[in-house]
Amino acid sequence: MPEPTITLNVSRYRPPDERVPTSQVYTIPYRPDWVVLDALNYIKDQVDGSLSFRWSCRMGVCGSCGMMINGEAKLTCSVFLRDYHPREILVEPLENFPVIKDLVIDMSDFLDKLKIVKPWIIRETEKPTSEGEYLQTPEEMDAYMGFSACINCLLCYAACPIFGVETDFIGPAALALGYRYNQDSRDEGSNMRWNVINDHHGTWQCTFVGECSVVCPKDVDPAAAIQRLKVDTAKHWIRSVLLPWGKRA
Amino acid sequence: MPTSVTHDILIIGGGGAGLRAAIAAAEHSAKLSIGIVSKVYPMRSHTVSAEGGAAGVMRDNDSLDQHAKDTIFGADFLADQDAVEILVNEAPGELIQIEHWGCPWSRDPDGRISVRSFGGMSVDRTVYAADKTGFHMLHTLFQTSLKYESIHRYDECFVTSILADDGKARGVTFINMYSGQVQLITAKAVIICTGGCGRIFPFTTNASIKSGDGMALAYRSGVPLKDMEFVQYHPTGMPGTGILITEASRGEGGWLVNKDGYRYLQDYGLGPPTDTPVHRKMELGPRDILSRCHMQEFQKGRTFEGPYGHYVHLDLRHIGEAVIDSKLPFVRELSRNYLGIDPVYEPIPVRPVVHYMMGGIHTDADGKTPMDGLFAAGETACVSVNGANRLGSNSLTELLVFGARAGRAAAQYAEQEPAGPSQPLDALAGDEQRRLEQQYFRKEGGKVRISEIRDAMQHAMEEGVGVYRNEEDLLKTCQTLRDLRHRFSDIRIEDKTDIFNTERTTVLELDYMLDLAEAIANSALQRKESRGSHTRTDYPDRDDENFLKHTMVLRTPEGPKIEYAPVTITRWQPEERKY
Numbered sequence: 001m002p003e004p005t006i007t008l009n010v011s012r013y014r015p016p017d018e019r020v021p022t023s024q025v026y027t028i029p030y031r032p033d034w035v036v037l038d039a040l041n042y043i044k045d046q047v048d049g050s051l052s053f054r055w056s057c058r059m060g061v062c063g064s065c066g067m068m069i070n071g072e073a074k075l076t077c078s079v080f081l082r083d084y085h086p087r088e089i090l091v092e093p094l095e096n097f098p099v100i101k102d103l104v105i106d107m108s109d110f111l112d113k114l115k116i117v118k119p120w121i122i123r124e125t126e127k128p129t130s131e132g133e134y135l136q137t138p139e140e141m142d143a144y145m146g147f148s149a150c151i152n153c154l155l156c157y158a159a160c161p162i163f164g165v166e167t168d169f170i171g172p173a174a175l176a177l178g179y180r181y182n183q184d185s186r187d188e189g190s191n192m193r194w195n196v197i198n199d200h201h202g203t204w205q206c207t208f209v210g211e212c213s214v215v216c217p218k219d220v221d222p223a224a225a226i227q228r229l230k231v232d233t234a235k236h237w238i239r240s241v242l243l244p245w246g247k248r249a
Numbered sequence: 250m251p252t253s254v255t256h257d258i259l260i261i262g263g264g265g266a267g268l269r270a271a272i273a274a275a276e277h278s279a280k281l282s283i284g285i286v287s288k289v290y291p292m293r294s295h296t297v298s299a300e301g302g303a304a305g306v307m308r309d310n311d312s313l314d315q316h317a318k319d320t321i322f323g324a325d326f327l328a329d330q331d332a333v334e335i336l337v338n339e340a341p342g343e344l345i346q347i348e349h350w351g352c353p354w355s356r357d358p359d360g361r362i363s364v365r366s367f368g369g370m371s372v373d374r375t376v377y378a379a380d381k382t383g384f385h386m387l388h389t390l391f392q393t394s395l396k397y398e399s400i401h402r403y404d405e406c407f408v409t410s411i412l413a414d415d416g417k418a419r420g421v422t423f424i425n426m427y428s429g430q431v432q433l434i435t436a437k438a439v440i441i442c443t444g445g446c447g448r449i450f451p452f453t454t455n456a457s458i459k460s461g462d463g464m465a466l467a468y469r470s471g472v473p474l475k476d477m478e479f480v481q482y483h484p485t486g487m488p489g490t491g492i493l494i495t496e497a498s499r500g501e502g503g504w505l506v507n508k509d510g511y512r513y514l515q516d517y518g519l520g521p522p523t524d525t526p527v528h529r530k531m532e533l534g535p536r537d538i539l540s541r542c543h544m545q546e547f548q549k550g551r552t553f554e555g556p557y558g559h560y561v562h563l564d565l566r567h568i569g570e571a572v573i574d575s576k577l578p579f580v581r582e583l584s585r586n587y588l589g590i591d592p593v594y595e596p597i598p599v600r601p602v603v604h605y606m607m608g609g610i611h612t613d614a615d616g617k618t619p620m621d622g623l624f625a626a627g628e629t630a631c632v633s634v635n636g637a638n639r640l641g642s643n644s645l646t647e648l649l650v651f652g653a654r655a656g657r658a659a660a661q662y663a664e665q666e667p668a669g670p671s672q673p674l675d676a677l678a679g680d681e682q683r684r685l686e687q688q689y690f691r692k693e694g695g696k697v698r699i700s701e702i703r704d705a706m707q708h709a710m711e712e713g714v715g716v717y718r719n720e721e722d723l724l725k726t727c728q729t730l731r732d733l734r735h736r737f738s739d740i741r742i743e744d745k746t747d748i749f750n751t752e753r754t755t756v757l758e759l760d761y762m763l764d765l766a767e768a769i770a771n772s773a774l775q776r777k778e779s780r781g782s783h784t785r786t787d788y789p790d791r792d793d794e795n796f797l798k799h800t801m802v803l804r805t806p807e808g809p810k811i812e813y814a815p816v817t818i819t820r821w822q823p824e825e826r827k828y
Contacts, residue, residue: 014748015748016748017746033489044751044752044755045698046698046700048743049699049741049752049755050743050752052744052751053751055457056289056293056295056456057295057298057456057457058457059298059490059492059583059587060582060583060586061297061298061381061384062292062294062297062298063292063293078586100427100748101746101748101749104749107290111290111404114392114395115395118396120350120393120395120396121349121351121393126349127349129342129345129346130342133345133348133354133362134348134349135360135361136356137358137359137360138355138356144353145353148385148388150388151297152290152292177392181351184351
């Protein structure tokens, strides 16, 4: 019996010689316990060394290997060939991003967005480490822990229809991270994040499609974070109008 | 001519150690300009995969001396005891510091940082963030690093050489992946924080990026690599993929059983078996011993046999769903995704897997290497605190403590160095650019696939430098590696484009790994004793008289040259290592 095979239709783009992406078809041995990333590595090792893609941990935590698999944003280390075989698998770079080469997208814009939400603990006064930790109960942790699980894989940006047409939108992962720090009992910096989060590129661009939460491989639920940020922002605004002399939440 | 920028301090690698060093240098002085050059975005670094926790004395029932003693004993007395004391003394402060920066350590009901049991530790002292400790530490450090305007990043830039001026490290050359151009950064001090090199072996927990780049860069600069023969096999990796199942699963009470359902560790002096875990006993024994026990069970025919070789079972069922979900959620997620097994209801197949390099770039406790201006910290360095066998949860602590120390030491060094090198480094960088172009970028007509040499190297390492070693196999491996080095010159590079050419970096990584493989195999060949993770069937005993000393391997045109250096013994005299 001939060895079973599987066909991958892979997006190729090699500037400066190529001005537009093309696709290349590879038919390779089929192994039911391989993930799509294993198939890409087989191609790179045995068939075509010029195919470029990012990967590292191959255990779903480094966030490097996100791609479009049959049109859906996926971590290629976490989807199995057996879920597609004997159908062909279409492998494309993450949507909504400029492509650098083949399956490698330009994510530098996301790094800038990460920074503007100030994803670090902000405090008026720092306790010296010699005085020990900031106490935080498990219940207080629950307020932010789920939102701290983001691996920056950018699947949510690839799935977000708003980001697709308005690339200035800060977007799901970065806004969820801002919310994560706002919710942390150790943090006193939410006032310093409002102007960014409330900016016209912030939460108010989100129309709550919710695709970001659907594709998230770590159940971060950025859609919920953005909705809660809207509520918090509205409260903040009402307080600042009604109680201009009062303490701003 | 390569384009050039200048920083006071240049850090290679943006993982846990590199980011901690950067923050330490930035906090030391806002006037210092700091560069981080990394072949991946920092949050992709392999620190992200660490699961179980970071050790430090956090409670009144513990003491610094006890942590030091456990570490030295675990290291089979090859650790430098003054360095170990620094590690344990500074660990609590570092663990609190990263908490202040936002690291979500798991907490007790009263809000204090929780601690858990870990292998070889005599007290609960491992601080953790569920079983995604490395992930949370890395993201906390990365996000915190964003607030320092003095830290400049060069993401996805692959370092190809360290440039020296008058014997001092003064910069690096790197390939900018976006353009393919060779560029130059000059600096007064360079810190290497590139992690380990598990990818030299075929079966490893390590990510694809772990090719030991920094170790090879230092080695090529004439800096000795220390104790490279000590390769840690983690006893519980998934067959096939090598994905790590954290030691915390045993700290929380998991059992290792053979195909007869028998907790076999009791047959190897680690008993008696108890229902609830006892420190340093049974499944909480150290990793080197547990990995050897597995191999002996295999030889006795008492392991399971599967498509990816022999394995045993890690049984978590008795721990219960609530504990698994609160303390080991990642273990459940990984088991379900990659094995189709739910550990709440089924045992997890596991086997020993290459995990960590105890050895690395020879440094002192401030991260200084013998080359002026060159520092190193984290897994890439060998201080040495891990000796012949690292205890689980000491490495995340090590990258914080020694990352910070290296950052501060490099900052002080940079403040005293004159502004520029005595001569421009552009000429050296130009030479490096020509070397890369001739050997790789414009190379025509090679016949051998990259993967062919890499697979042969990995196979040779497993054959000769696995859990058990002997002279005959080691000699064979050393010969194979020499042959592979010759064949490497006939390598074929298909991709001739410049932009994001990952075939070029793959071949450069293989070049680094071949150097390190030879260093490891030759160091192992010369150490004619068994100590910690280095087990010679032809020399089964520890030999303090002849080998209570660090191996130092130097790169020469004739191949690796082995020398030795003394171990620092202060308060803990060597004794027999029994658990």
